[in-house]
Amino acid sequence: MSTINKVILIGHLGKDPEVRYLENGTIVVRFSLATSETYTTKDGRKVEQTEWHPIVMWRGLADTASKYLQKGKLIYLEGKLRTRSFEDRGWNTKQITEIVADHFTMLGRKDDSDKDIERLNQQSKEEEPMSYENSPDDDLPF
Numbered sequence: 001m002s003t004i005n006k007v008i009l010i011g012h013l014g015k016d017p018e019v020r021y022l023e024n025g026t027i028v029v030r031f032s033l034a035t036s037e038t039y040t041t042k043d044g045r046k047v048e049q050t051e052w053h054p055i056v057m058w059r060g061l062a063d064t065a066s067k068y069l070q071k072g073k074l075i076y077l078e079g080k081l082r083t084r085s086f087e088d089r090g091w092n093t094k095q096i097t098e099i100v101a102d103h104f105t106m107l108g109r110k111d112d113s114d115k116d117i118e119r120l121n122q123q124s125k126e127e128e129p130m131s132y133e134n135s136p137d138d139d140l141p142f
Helices: 059-068 110-126
Strands: 007-013 018-021 027-040 046-058 074-087 093-106
Touching: 027 059, 046 059, 046 074, 059 093
Parallel strands: 046 093
Antiparallel strands: 007 027, 007 074, 018 027, 027 046, 074 093
């Protein structure tokens, strides 16, 4: 029988995407996404509980995210859970579970998107395009 590893979230970016280029030119973007749930306690008090999700995007999706996404934006996101290990500065092994995004859609007001497009058009006039070579999948760090 097959298994499924699928995550669907609608939330707000907690910070601007952090863009990084690997040595081979592959672009990776990381940011946190906040989802909130509101409930009422027995005494009638409303409580909001927020969860923070670490998001990772690769290649073309990462490039698009770096251009359009910023802190506070509301997005719909689909992806899968991945757990990886790494060593911190004290040589301690740590594990992190993050969401590797496959797709996202910007939500919210249309005029926000129009402002983003204007901003990108202005930036493209001011900057030279950055290029990088496509690399094989076996260069990925996981």
